[in-house]
Each structure stands twice: as C-alpha cells, then as structure tokens.
Amino acid sequence: MNRFLIFFCLLIATACSSPKSSKVKSIKTKTTVSKIAFGSCSHEDKPQPILNTVLTKQPELFIYLGDNIYGDSRDMEVLKAKYAKLEAKKEFQNLRTDCMVLATWDDHDYGENDAGRHYPFKTESKEIFLGFWEEPKKSDRRNHEGIYHSLLFGKENQRVQIILLDTRTFRDNLMLSGEDKKWKHDYKPNTNPDSTFLGEQQWQWLENQFKIPAKVRIIASSNQFSHEYNGYESWTNVPHEQQKMLKLIKKTKANGVVFISGDVHWGELSKMENEGAYPIYDITSSGITEDWDSEEPNKNRIGSIVRENNFGMISIDWKQADPELTFHIFDITGIARVAYKVKLSALTF
Numbered sequence: 500m501n502r503f504l505i506f507f508c509l510l511i512a513t514a515c516s517s518p519k520s521s522k523v524k525s526i527k528t529k530t531t532v533s534k535i536a537f538g539s540c541s542h543e544d545k546p547q548p549i550l551n552t553v554l555t556k557q558p559e560l561f562i563y564l565g566d567n568i569y570g571d572s573r574d575m576e577v578l579k580a581k582y583a584k585l586e587a588k589k590e591f592q593n594l595r596t597d598c599m600v601l602a603t604w605d606d607h608d609y610g611e612n613d614a615g616r617h618y619p620f621k622t623e624s625k626e627i628f629l630g631f632w633e634e635p636k637k638s639d640r641r642n643h644e645g646i647y648h649s650l651l652f653g654k655e656n657q658r659v660q661i662i663l664l665d666t667r668t669f670r671d672n673l674m675l676s677g678e679d680k681k682w683k684h685d686y687k688p689n690t691n692p693d694s695t696f697l698g699e700q701q702w703q704w705l706e707n708q709f710k711i712p713a714k715v716r717i718i719a720s721s722n723q724f725s726h727e728y729n730g731y732e733s734w735t736n737v738p739h740e741q742q743k744m745l746k747l748i749k750k751t752k753a754n755g756v757v758f759i760s761g762d763v764h765w766g767e768l769s770k771m772e773n774e775g776a777y778p779i780y781d782i783t784s785s786g787i788t789e790d791w792d793s794e795e796p797n798k799n800r801i802g803s804i805v806r807e808n809n810f811g812m813i814s815i816d817w818k819q820a821d822p823e824l825t826f827h828i829f830d831i832t833g834i835a836r837v838a839y840k841v842k843l844s845a846l847t848f
Contacts (some may be wrong), residue, residue, distance in 0.1 A: 507722045521777025523556060523595045523633055530655040532559040533817060535661075535717060537596075538810040539564035539605065539761025540786025541747060542586035547787055549808050549831045550590040556747040556812060556829070558598050560652075562661070564761035564784070565721035566703075571612060575623050578610065602632045603663040605721035605762055606732075613685075616698070622784075644668060647701050647807045647832065649708050650694065650781060658816050660713035662705070672748035673736045684730025688738050696740035702747075705846040709753035715815060715824070716756045724758045725781035729795040731763060743845025749776045757824070759784065764791040766805035768837050775847050780839075782826050784811030802837045823845035 500545045514524070526532070536558035541547055553561060568585050570578040585591055594600060605616050618624075625646055633639050640648045645668035652659045674680035674689040709716070718724075720734070724744070730736040735741060748756055758781035769781045791806045805828050814825040821844045828837035 509764075522597050524672060526559060526599050526652070528651055528660075529654060530559070531657045532659050532814060533815045534558040535560045535562065535659070535812055536812045537562040537564055537719070537759050537761075537782075537789045538784045540566040540764055540789040541568070541585070541626070543568045543581045543787040546566045547588055547590045549787055549810060550588075550594045550813055550827065552833050553707075553810050554597050554768075555833055558812060560661070561594060561598050561600050561777075562663075562719050563600065563719075564667075564759060565603055565604035566607040566721055566762065566789075567602060567604065568608045568784070570610055570624075571607055572610060572839060573620055574827055575618050575620065575627060578608075578624060578627050579756070582627065586631070600632070601650070601661060601663060601722060602628075603648075603665065603719050604667060606667060609667040609700070615667060615672055618667070621654070621668055630697065631754060635686075643700070643704075645698075645701060645703060647697075649821045651711070651716075652715065655712055655716070656825055657822075658713045658715075659815070660708070660711060660716045662708055662716060662718045664697065664705075666696065666719060666721045669701055670696050673732065676730060682730060684699075686730055686732065686736045688728065688736055690738070692739055694735045695738075696734060696738055700744065702743070706747055706751060709747065709751035710725070714755050714822070715813075716753060717813065718756060718758045720758055722762050723760045723781060723783055724770070725769040725779050726767070727799055729797070731795075733762075745771075745773045745776070745779065747797055748773065748779070752848045753794075755843060756768055756846065757782070757813065759813070763787040764789040764806075765794075765807040766811065766837065767797065768801045768826055768828065768839055769799040769805065771799055776848065780826065782811045782828065783811065784809055784828060788827060805836045809836065 568581045645665040647665040648663045671694040673686045676687045723733040771779045812827045816823045826839045
C-alpha cells in the first residue's frame with residue numbers, strides 16, 4: 500500500500516511540474532472581457548521581459564499586431580525556425596498560458612519588408628502563421644484568402660468584437676516618395692482610386708462584421724490609422740481607403756470602433772475626427788523588443804510619444820451605467836506613459 504501511495508504521489512508531482520508552455524489558454528465566447536492588452540514588433544533573437552510586465556496587468560486577451568517575428572525570407576524553413584525561437588521563450592510561453600493570445604501579421608512575419616499582394620509565398624506563409632498560432636482546423640480563417648478574422652466575447656449588453664485585419668495579402672504596392680521633396684521618408688499618398696489597402700473581398704467581409712451587434716469593436720490593424728501622415732507605411736498612404744473606412748463606419752452605424760496598431764517602433768494615442776460620426780481613436784503600441792530614436796510630428800496625438808519598449812491596453816469598466824474605456828500605453832516597468840479615458844456614449848451614433 501505504501502508503495503502505491505509513493506507511486507501516486509510521484510505521478511502528481513510530475514504532472515504539477517510539467518511546463519506551463521504545453522497549454523494555450525482560451526476563453527469562452529460568453530466571457531465578459533474588460534482588459535485587452537496588445538503589442539507588436541518582437542524580434543525572436545532578443546529577450547522579451549516586457550511580456551512578464553503584461554501579465555502583471557492581468558488581461559483576458561493579448562493581441563499581437565504584427566512583426567511578431569522578423570522572418571523576412573522567401574524560405575519557409577527560415578520562417579518556421581524563427582517562429583520556433585519565439586515559441587521557446589519562457590516569457591512567451593507564460594503569456595500564452597495565462598491569457599488568451601490572438602494575432603494578425605505585418606510585413607516581417609508575412610515574409611518580406613513592406614510587402615503586399617505581390618509577395619509570392621503568401622499562401623505558404625499563411626499556413627505557417629495559422630499553425631503557429633494554433634488556429635482551429637474548423638476556423639473560417641482557413642477557408643478564405645488572407646488571415647482576416649473576427650471574434651465576439653461577452654453577452655450582447657457587454658459584447659466586445661475583435662476584428663483582426665489583414666493589411667498585407669491584398670494591398671497594392673505603395674507609392675515611393677522618390678526625389679519629390681514635398682514628401683518625407685519612404686512613401687507619398689497614392690491617389691489612384693483603383694489602389695487598395697484591404698481588397699474588395701475583405702472590405703465586403705468587414706461591412707458584414709460592422710452589422711453584428713456589439714458595444715465595443717476593437718480593430719487590430721498592423722499599420723497606423725488615425726495619425727498624421729509621416730511617410731512611413733500606414734493608411735495615410737492610401738487616403739481614399741482611409742476615407743472608405745470612415746464612410747463604412749457611418750454607413751453601417753457601427754458603434755464603439757477603436758483601432759489598435761503597431762509597426763512603427765514607438766507608442767502613441769491618436770484621435771481622428773470623423774464628420775457626422777464619433778472620433779476614431781488609434782492606440783499604437785510598438786515595440787515589444789524594438790524602439791525608436793526620433794519623434795515624428797502628429798497633430799492628432801494625445802499626450803506624449805513612447806519611444807521605449809511598450810505595450811498597450813484597453814480597459815472597460817462595465818459597472819458604470821455609461822461604461823468607461825481607458826486607453827493605456829505602459830512601459831517595461833508597468834508605468835502608464837499614456838492614459839486617456841472616454842465614455843462609451845462618446846463612441847456611439
């Protein structure tokens with residue numbers, strides 16, 4: 500009998516000591532979410548201690564906004580190897596164990612710097628992406644071109660819709676600024692009305708998503724939306740597509756739209772006015788391992804820019820009669836470098 504008890508205790512001890520990385524947390528769609536954290540630009544060769552700081556804020560969800568690895572290759576084995584480096588990090592394992600993790604991509608994990616629809620390995624890259632992030636086999640994400648996707652959390656009176664855009668698979672090439680001194684950095688606005696950011700298929704899907712009842716809609720876009728043009732990749736490079744988004748929000752009367760974005764290696768909060776509707780906030784968080792050594796002007800910015808490693812968070816206080824959203828950008832110490840509150844009624848028609 501004693502031997503049996505010893506053997507049983509050893510089995511329990513072994514199970515308890517199994518690494519948490521073997522589990523990936525998910526939450527039920529009826530679960531009310533009130534803390535959604537997010538970030539981008541995490542180089543697989545660098546330590547990522549800020550992910551430990553994320554967990555101190557106890558979010559239910561963490562959204563990767565792209566450049567989740569720096570793959571930059573047409574060799575799919577290279578992409579797989581770089582994802583494996585990320586997966587091996589203890590801080591990443593802890594994140595996936597302790598909160599539900601969602602993801603979209605940007606250019607570097609898509610496969611090539613600043614690439615769009617002409618990248619020749621986008622189908623192969625998609626399969627690697629969906630495999631790494633453990634997308635369910637029955638997911639609609641596996642049944643259409645690109646990786647755009649949406650999820651709903653909470654009952655209808657507290658429903659949060661997460662919309663993960665794909666800003667790579669369908670996007671036309673951007674217009675280089677070239678020798679034109681009127682435009683700074685890499686790109687100038689493309690005024691060709693046939694050029695697209697999301698592609699017709701994704702636009703139609705998005706319109707249908709906006710018709711689904713929800714109180715808060717968090718749109719995860721790898722590129723910035725509400726800021727002032729700065730010459731880097733963003734929605735400002737295809738201004739008619741940016742306007743199309745604003746018009747679609749008004750057409751569908753989609754309440755509660757807030758953008759979250761990454762890519763640029765700094766954090767900031769931007770507010771874009773939308774005539775005839777509520778303003779569109781965009782919380783940019785970048786990067787988990789990357790930073791930036793200069794500051795771009797942005798007339799739409801609220802508060803200060805965060806050039807050090809950072810992550811963002813949207814907190815929703817559902818207990819108030821008029822729920823309140825707080826937008827945060829935290830640094831690696833957990834200090835809020837940007838904090839801004841808005842009532843949900845200010846994001847409704």
